[in-house]
Amino acid sequence: MTIIKRPRGTRDFLPEEMRKRSQARKAMQEVLERWGYQEVATPTFEHLELFTEKSGASVIDEIYSFQDKGGRDLALRPELTAPVMRMFVSELQNSPKPLRLYYFGNCFRYERPQKGRFREFWQLGAELIGGARPDSEAEAIALADQLIRSAGIRGDIHLGYLGLIRAILERIEGDKRAAAMRMIDKKERSALEELLEDLNQGDLGLLELIDLKGKAALDKALEIAGDLLLTETQEAPARSEGPRAPSEPKMQSEGRGSARNGRAVSSQLHLEEFQETVDLLGAYGVDFQIDFEIVRGLDYYSGTVFEIYAEGLGAQRQICGGGTYELSSLFGGKETSSTGFGLGFDRIMEIAHIKEERKPPVFLVYTPGVKVDAARIAVSLRRSVPTVLDVMGRSMGAQLKAASGAGARHAVIVGREELDSGKLILRDMSGGEQENLTLEEIVERLSPIYSSKFYKT
């Protein structure tokens, strides 16, 4: 007989690993709650349309989609931002703003598995819905930073700003903008140079801008912004074309983003907003790098975008990505700006430093004749102390052996004599010392030890 194996790209989590995952998740949830975020959950599957609407038809190739028995086109969720925004639009639109939501859930993508990439993976993310831009951005980024730290990871935070890039790209032909964005994102330097050369406009400072990192980049950005505003006023009457023009035949050569044809994307500069985000982040004490190469190729992003990278993950170094976006209106809601991010939980687990916290239960060891009484005692013990009872029909010696093997700190031993005297034996498994105590005394003794998060020794 052949053993049935796990489907490709999926994993089993054995107790030891699951313990770490739970700890990491709890640590991060604690941070989120401390920042006032509330957990939400959405279905594991959604209408396929939800994801094609957001990301374009090309994502179908990488989605686990299927038809149910009623002929509906459904998809296992490949990400959680769209479901959360769908939920927001249909159920939370009239809630007081801002909404601070977070989620943790498994997602599915039909992709080639490799280090840090699986077909079923877990994402933890937060969405700050309806807040003003710089404030929200600073909060979201600072929060992401805290989350990663709570898992014991050091990440490099890279901040980009789409307002400026889009303003520059507005200078070039519409059908080349998407391509240019893509080249910046993919770091296809020579292709980008070529494209800019063909335009005969000079490079508009773009190349220098994306090369510069940190403070220098911001200075350069201010310089470019100044130039742009200057020419803007001079040329304004001549330029009626803009990204908002719905008639513009915007080619979607990549196949992605086709659902967003003609969608309004703020291309206004607002560099001062970015400046404010940066200043606020300083106040939050967050270390980051300004990096205009971060553009997160999607049209619904605006304002600040950011990505966080970590070492030790091979080719998949990115552990977090996010930014300010407008998806509410795409899903039929009122235009609502949101800032959010998603963390790749599995990647974080690969490099997280989690302190081992193992709490084996107390073993209630009994002689064969008193099984029924032992079961009754176990019930009382479990009210305050994790307790296990032999179910193998083992001898007392073998039960102790099992307790020892399981790493138990204490055993409670009960036989005929103990029942008659009303005093059970509490055995310290590390030294072997024993005491005769009533059940109440044992509970009193053990519960403070086992109810705390860590063993007190």
Place this chain on the structure above:
RNA sequence: GCCGGGAUAGGGUAGUGGCUAUCCUGAGGGACUGUGGAUCCCUCGAGCUGGGUUCGAAUCCCGGUCCCGGCCCCA
């Protein structure tokens, strides 16, 4: 989708065309019928899968599956 490496008891491994497939660990039991971690004994348990070559394949060849690393992609 592409390139490369791999697959032997639950975990880790040896072997290399040839009788009952090696060792460690593990699991279950026992020596120790009311006291564990040591030792000893017994037991359980394996060559991914489908073809081919061969007298004979875990070993050689081909396909598939899965794993690992990289590319592409990454909402």
